[in-house]
Amino acid sequence: MPIIDNINKHNLVKIITWEVNESNEDLLEFLKLNDYRMEKYQNLRPMQAREYLGLRACLKELGVDYDVNYDEKGKPYLPTDAQISITHSYGKVAVGISEFPIGIDIELSRPHKIANIKNKFVRLDEQEWLPKQDENEYLHIIWGIKEGLYKLNGGNLWNFLNHYRVEAFDLKPNSPIQCWISDDHKSQKFTAYYKMLEGHYLIWVLDHE
Template sequence: MPLHKIIYLSNNTKLYLWKITENLDTLSKDMRLKDSSIARLESMKSESHKKGFLSVRKLLEHIDYNDFDLYYDEFGKPNLKPQGCSIKDMHISISHSHDFSAIAISEKNIGIDIEILKDKIVTIAPKFMDITTLENLSSEDKIKKATVIWGIKESIFKIKNEPGISFPNHIFEENFKFEDKKTAALLKFNNKNEKFYIEFDSFDGYMFVCAFENN
């Protein structure tokens, strides 16, 4: 399936979603990959992970980039090579969950996370959040709120990508309402307090969360 949806966010940020309906042969057809990407793809045992990997490259092609424009730093964070006469370097973040892959492209440093909405998130919530924030919510709203909070922490971690960051002990979200589709969060780590702006929304039984460095 071609591009599923483009979501326009703050800071000239675009979120591109690909719904994975193709088989591996269709996804890989006519796709040029670096040798390192071929090796990484061949090392993946899960077909779902392979499809996620390839569909991200399909999204890159849709916006006139390709696998050769994407590189990872020593911490595994994705980056884009400057393109043409572009004045500003563009930042990228990548996520994959079940039937969807996503990339976010922005002039600001960003992190993106997409997650399928499943009741399991409530079961594991005590491992990454203060579960008192789920009190007095319906079962559906507990799933949504816990998923957003997980996404906040995951997307901030993707921006900072520093060993030792603990989701429950170092990343703290402000209280939020679903209808606002935005909030803020604080990373308290290494004797520093760093604030992040957050946008989120649901789509097709999934949730996306995007974090922006507040600088």
């Protein structure tokens, strides 16, 4: 089974990252989908079907054998107290669960692209502390954190410049990074973490203040 990463910090966060490179037949043999899930799988387009099998594989490894539901904003949820977040990137699927609200993101390192869109998601106050050395690494992490905040917040306040802010941090994988969601009335602090996986940035954001 191509689990490429397994984060397990008890109820704080559990994240499985899966490289979906098996055949559909092998995944189906591993998953043994019930009739309802098999019908859902068969009605999906090929790429979505692969992602669905990867999602089910991650859920199985996490011991969370539930169907994932989505609210009116597209935010996933489970029929339990556990919070869930899902992300895909170039054949990799990551699923995170926590007793706290969680948002995760996995992104392939693409230095040229991230540099080109820098001004679309990095605030002026963030550019003041952004180091020139290793700037592309910082940009990928900031982008992933803001994607995680967006998912955690259910797709509200989507403007990465106006509503999401990341405090200065050092490039230390698994170390806490402080970040914020703000509107005209209040600000709320969150904690983010990151690590590298086979040329991808895996980032998770938690609301456990």
